[in-house]
Amino acid sequence: MPAPALALQDTDGKPLGLERFRGKVVLLAFGFSSCGEVCPITLATLAGARKKLGDDAADVQVVYVTVDPERDDAARMKKFLGSFDATFVGGVGTRAQIDRAQKGYGISSTKQVYADGNYTIGHSSSIYMIDRSGGLRAVMPYGHTVDDFVHDLKILLRT
Amino acid sequence: MTGKRRLWIAVPLAAALVALGWAGFAPVSVPSRDELFEIPKGTYARRMAGDKVEILPSKIRLTLGLNDVLMLRNLDDVPQVFGPTIMMPGQSFRLPFEKAASYDFACTAHASGQMTVLVEPYPAMPWSKIRWRVREWWENRTR
Numbered sequence: 001m002p003a004p005a006l007a008l009q010d011t012d013g014k015p016l017g018l019e020r021f022r023g024k025v026v027l028l029a030f031g032f033s034s035c036g037e038v039c040p041i042t043l044a045t046l047a048g049a050r051k052k053l054g055d056d057a058a059d060v061q062v063v064y065v066t067v068d069p070e071r072d073d074a075a076r077m078k079k080f081l082g083s084f085d086a087t088f089v090g091g092v093g094t095r096a097q098i099d100r101a102q103k104g105y106g107i108s109s110t111k112q113v114y115a116d117g118n119y120t121i122g123h124s125s126s127i128y129m130i131d132r133s134g135g136l137r138a139v140m141p142y143g144h145t146v147d148d149f150v151h152d153l154k155i156l157l158r159t
Numbered sequence: 160m161t162g163k164r165r166l167w168i169a170v171p172l173a174a175a176l177v178a179l180g181w182a183g184f185a186p187v188s189v190p191s192r193d194e195l196f197e198i199p200k201g202t203y204a205r206r207m208a209g210d211k212v213e214i215l216p217s218k219i220r221l222t223l224g225l226n227d228v229l230m231l232r233n234l235d236d237v238p239q240v241f242g243p244t245i246m247m248p249g250q251s252f253r254l255p256f257e258k259a260a261s262y263d264f265a266c267t268a269h270a271s272g273q274m275t276v277l278v279e280p281y282p283a284m285p286w287s288k289i290r291w292r293v294r295e296w297w298e299n300r301t302r
């Protein structure tokens with residue numbers, strides 16, 4: 001099954017679509033830079049998996065799309081993702097572009113506003129695994145370990 | 160105690176014993192091993208609007224050898240994720256269980272993002288058959 005298309009911008013201002021990563025295994029996830037719970041753990045896990053893969057990591061691309069385009073501009077996402085792994089690519093865009101990307105993968109997100117006007121966002125936290133030819137091959141629910149990702153990535157890298 | 164009065168007690172007692180015997184010893188069965196749950200159209204839109212109403216039960220109970228196959232059908236126009244699977248609009252997902260246990264899955268159709276499937280062993284003993292029938296009757300009544 002082909003992975004649903006993405007039509008966003010990356011954190012360098014270039015168009016971001018999945019076709020750019022043909023030949024690599026893509027780990028696609030959605031989150032936001034102000035997230036204090038799920039996103040840092042997910043990103044640290046994905047960075048750990050790449051590190052553990054050694055040379056094979058060159059064929060694994062993490063793409064992290066914001067669900068908070070009002071706050072996450074390219075510079076902010078770049079800084080956030082770079083603190084985990086400099087190779088991670090961030091996806092940003094207008095609210096309409098992000099909505100389309102979320103809908104394509106069934107990613108729900110709901111804003112919870114605090115009394116001081118600040119807010120957080122509850123969002124779907126699964127990681128989508130896309131093979132070298134752009135096929136959506138698996139979904140990894142939140143909470144899996146570095147070794148779980150390394151195990152599955154090795155299988156996907158062989159195919 | 161008069162004979163008529165004895166009869167008033169003996170007949171219902173005998174009927175209750177026959178019913179209990181049937182419930183405990185007759186084989187249990189269900190029309191299908193598939194337990195179907197449909198994710199209706201508009202589920203994603205409701206989740207995005209912050210609607211916390213549960214569309215599917217947060218805990219689904221299955222019984223080995225009877226209804227031990229979970230069947231999910233995505234009638235929404237947006238993909239839904241269940242555990243390690245993504246169901247595109249119109250797709251179904253069939254998951255047979257072979258071991259009695261409690262299983263937790265990520266599920267985007269739930270406000271909590273989680274769903275538990277409790278798989279119970281086949282009711283082989285008379286008492287477990289009775290308990291299974293009573294629960295089925297109660298759940299059908301309240302469904």
